[in-house]
Amino acid sequence: MIQEFTITAFSENQIGLLNRITNLFTRRHLNIESLTVGESAIKGVHKFTIVVRATREQVEKVTKQIEKLVEVLKAFYLAEDEVIHQEIALYKVRTESLTQSNRFEAIMREHNARILELTPKYTVIEKTGHKEDTQKLFQELDQFGVLQFTRSGRIAVTRSNYEYLTAYLKEIEKFNEQNS
Amino acid sequence: MKKSENQTTLTITGAEAVVKSLLEEGVKDIFGYPGGSIMPVYDALYDYHDQLHHILVRHEQGAIHAAQAYARVTGKAGVCIVTSGPGSTNLTTGLADAMMDSTPVVCISGQVAAGLLGTDAFQETDIIGISMPVTKWNTQVTKAEDIPAAIAKAFYIARSGRPGPVLVDITKNAQFGKLEFSYKPCTFIRSYRPFIEPDISAINQAADLINNAKKPYVLFGQGVILANAEEEFKKFIEKGDIPAAWTLLGLSALPTNHPLNVGMLGMHGNYGPNLLTNECDVLIAVGMRFDDRVTGDVSRFAKQAKVIHMEIDPAEINKNVKADVAIPGSVKDTLPLLTERIKQGNHTEWIRQFRDLYKIEYEKVISKVLHPESKGITMPEVIHLLAEKTEGDAILVTDVGQHQMMGARYFRFNKTRSLVTSGGLGTMGFGLPAGLGAKIGSPDRTVITIVGDGGFQMTMQEMGTIFQTGAAVKIVLMNNNFLGMVRQWQELFFDKRYASTELINPDFIKLSEGFRIPAARVSERSKLSEAIDTMLAHQGPYLLEVMVEKEGNVFPMVPAGAAVSEIMLEPKKS
Numbered sequence: 117m118i119q120e121f122t123i124t125a126f127s128e129n130q131i132g133l134l135n136r137i138t139n140l141f142t143r144r145h146l147n148i149e150s151l152t153v154g155e156s157a158i159k160g161v162h163k164f165t166i167v168v169r170a171t172r173e174q175v176e177k178v179t180k181q182i183e184k185l186v187e188v189l190k191a192f193y194l195a196e197d198e199v200i201h202q203e204i205a206l207y208k209v210r211t212e213s214l215t216q217s218n219r220f221e222a223i224m225r226e227h228n229a230r231i232l233e234l235t236p237k238y239t240v241i242e243k244t245g246h247k248e249d250t251q252k253l254f255q256e257l258d259q260f261g262v263l264q265f266t267r268s269g270r271i272a273v274t275r276s277n278y279e280y281l282t283a284y285l286k287e288i289e290k291f292n293e294q295n296s
Numbered sequence: 297m298k299k300s301e302n303q304t305t306l307t308i309t310g311a312e313a314v315v316k317s318l319l320e321e322g323v324k325d326i327f328g329y330p331g332g333s334i335m336p337v338y339d340a341l342y343d344y345h346d347q348l349h350h351i352l353v354r355h356e357q358g359a360i361h362a363a364q365a366y367a368r369v370t371g372k373a374g375v376c377i378v379t380s381g382p383g384s385t386n387l388t389t390g391l392a393d394a395m396m397d398s399t400p401v402v403c404i405s406g407q408v409a410a411g412l413l414g415t416d417a418f419q420e421t422d423i424i425g426i427s428m429p430v431t432k433w434n435t436q437v438t439k440a441e442d443i444p445a446a447i448a449k450a451f452y453i454a455r456s457g458r459p460g461p462v463l464v465d466i467t468k469n470a471q472f473g474k475l476e477f478s479y480k481p482c483t484f485i486r487s488y489r490p491f492i493e494p495d496i497s498a499i500n501q502a503a504d505l506i507n508n509a510k511k512p513y514v515l516f517g518q519g520v521i522l523a524n525a526e527e528e529f530k531k532f533i534e535k536g537d538i539p540a541a542w543t544l545l546g547l548s549a550l551p552t553n554h555p556l557n558v559g560m561l562g563m564h565g566n567y568g569p570n571l572l573t574n575e576c577d578v579l580i581a582v583g584m585r586f587d588d589r590v591t592g593d594v595s596r597f598a599k600q601a602k603v604i605h606m607e608i609d610p611a612e613i614n615k616n617v618k619a620d621v622a623i624p625g626s627v628k629d630t631l632p633l634l635t636e637r638i639k640q641g642n643h644t645e646w647i648r649q650f651r652d653l654y655k656i657e658y659e660k661v662i663s664k665v666l667h668p669e670s671k672g673i674t675m676p677e678v679i680h681l682l683a684e685k686t687e688g689d690a691i692l693v694t695d696v697g698q699h700q701m702m703g704a705r706y707f708r709f710n711k712t713r714s715l716v717t718s719g720g721l722g723t724m725g726f727g728l729p730a731g732l733g734a735k736i737g738s739p740d741r742t743v744i745t746i747v748g749d750g751g752f753q754m755t756m757q758e759m760g761t762i763f764q765t766g767a768a769v770k771i772v773l774m775n776n777n778f779l780g781m782v783r784q785w786q787e788l789f790f791d792k793r794y795a796s797t798e799l800i801n802p803d804f805i806k807l808s809e810g811f812r813i814p815a816a817r818v819s820e821r822s823k824l825s826e827a828i829d830t831m832l833a834h835q836g837p838y839l840l841e842v843m844v845e846k847e848g849n850v851f852p853m854v855p856a857g858a859a860v861s862e863i864m865l866e867p868k869k870s
Contacts, residue, residue, distance in 0.1 A: 180611040186433045189487045
């Protein structure tokens, strides 16, 4: 059964690693729905959050291949119900068209969105939520004419208490002490 | 003239650091081809030619195949060195081959100066990008002071865990730059864990399955050889009294005449090993990855059996065949732990089933090709004679195709690391340069390279290298004037429509003589034995062209997509 999975990988900061990771999807003909990369809480350790629609078996195999990469510290995959995730979206709308409408306040309240910048020419609105939520707001705002729209990739935390990476780093340090 | 004479300081160029780093890693032989972006390193090599033996190949693909074979026979990492652009792109087939067959190879490529990166400079290629999917690891070095650490890391990664090819791309400015040289071998990378602690509870579970098995069956692969675990493996199967069959790359890990060696798995493997895969009750896979050429239709592969998978690469576990018990780790560590937990086995009846099926295969297939009634020489006859005359002590190198399967089926092996072949990638053109690499790596052993008339012509320029080095490679060219394996498929599955498989060949004898390598042609059975004797007795390299029957086939055969138990001993009557 094809479903949505979030793959999280922690890695060293190395040129080309992103390529190596995306190659693993390309060669299996898997499409990446969303991809977010940035430094994790641990300095020098980068975190990849990859959303993919595939079977559990496919995701399990590709995750193992990611973890096999020399510079990857740890990779794991989680099903939809195992993560709490968010995306952020920015909307740029003509201010004039907003002020002419009496629906604007209601839309902002309903969607729990906020205004980042307001100028006589345009207004920049921000919303965080799941993709469906940010998409819904896009449709509402589009009646005023959205000048620009952009959505980030997913970020996610796990529902479990276990902090995968910290435990793992401790484990390898111990291993290194024993073996060197 | 020696440039660095009387040098007291340790400040050296990046180029010299490359050479010194290789020496620190214990490298003795390297295969390569010079060019613009690697010239500083070649200039440094000039001063070290007495310590580092450089073999000038005729094409970079030849360099890497030779380095692969060198690695396979010695157990050390093979090294090759090339220039930027075409020099490095010519490596890619060999990188892909080494990646598939887990061969430790360290490739050093020159690159344009860092300031020119991304400008489409002369002979600039993004070899980091190109080689990414076909290397275990690669890196680009743009500063002289980073060279020793990059090379140390490269060797560590290439050799440890599941071995593989690595590439270090060094920009020209880094080769010219200066550094304070000191070398520290790499022994640890935080994000890379090649050692896996044996999982004792899994091993106990496996022992339990084996101790209660009526028909246990071992499939072994190159993992046994790569881990240097041949002795541990033998002890395991002997204590368990378990019949063992090999994958193509596992061949020679267990001597051919070992009583528990029941033969080859897979598409052109032996009858019993394939058939009984679907009859055993416990299947123990040791250092192998269930390639589709081994499993046939994987949905009908050993479904009745409990599967124990011992494998160093965790990504291979449950990839193709689900394991009931997974034992990740080096078989060098895990096999002894399993052996001490199993009971002395006795499976005489079960092993007899393999012997009985071998008798059928012998009658229907083997005796017919070894003692043919037809006039034409068969490939198995040639291989069989080569095996007899070298008494199982030679290294056999093959190219890809029918002769390769025949080599695996009919040669004999007493020693490990004695078969060098392109398994996973099936690279035609591998055989000749690999023969050279095997001989350089193992100068005291007889090295026989068998090639077909197709594959030989893909890399035959390496005849020049063989002559120049004097490497005594015995080249047996089995000529059927066809791309034999493809022709066999056309015969069996494409209504004998021989599309583009017939070869009108050059005169291979004159060709060989043109390369100054003595050669002979034999087309009559009565002269074959003597011709082989002459070849083996010759001091240097030698080419023997054997005219074999044009339309010989390799049987048995598991047709693509069929189950292993559907193995055919002869073509279906249509």
